[in-house]
Amino acid sequence: MRVVLVNGSPHEHGCTRRALDEVASALAADGIEPEFLSIGAAPVRGCIACGTCSTLGRCVFDDKVNEFLDSALDADGFVFGTPVHYASAAGAITSFLDRAFYAADTSASGPLYLKPAAAVASARRAGTVATLDQINRYFQLAQMPIVSSCYWNEVHGNTPDEVEQDLEGLRIMRVLGHNMAWLIKLRAAGEKDGVDLPPAEPPARTNFIR
Secondary structure (H helix, E strand, C coil): CEEEEEECCCCCCCHHHHHHHHHHHHHHHCCCEEEEEECCCCCCCCCCCCCCHHHHCCCCCCCHHHHHHHHHCCCCEEEEEEEEECCEECHHHHHHHHHHHHHCCCCCCCCCCCCCEEEEEEECCCCHHHHHHHHHHHHHHCCCCECCCCCCCEEECCCHHHHHCCHHHHHHHHHHHHHHHHHHHHHHHHHHCCCCCCCCCCCCCCCCCC
């Protein structure tokens, strides 16, 4: 069993990674393999609505987004971490998620369907709750169970050493990891015992202006 942890910070080993490391430690302790994917500091193209992904199942821009989609095929869960920029998610991970979730088949045959997901936000001081709300909307659209912890999934600090002092934040990350591992194992146990996935509903797009 494997969980992909996406680091949306331009700093590969900054505060966001410190938070994700704590989640990963809990996952590993519960027998779940953590796999990191760092978006990095290179520019991330935004979605240009070309529609190519609807036939390819991948984005026309071959970068970290397609790397994630390949990894998602046999992953069991996902954690997306981001620093807070102007009380919202960083621009790079926003572009990344726009393209990844648009390109991914979110139907029952897709790589994200009913797989647990969680958002993690890192801030010096404020803006974390709005950031978490923003990222959680991707999961809601894709029928992904949202994993919660014992408080909002956030850490505080301006450097990794300062995050180290946020004992409550690190506890939240560990609880998040354990909760995700539990949900992944529950799904596996259900499938083993013959619990069927929910019936798929056909699309019913409704435009309000015709």
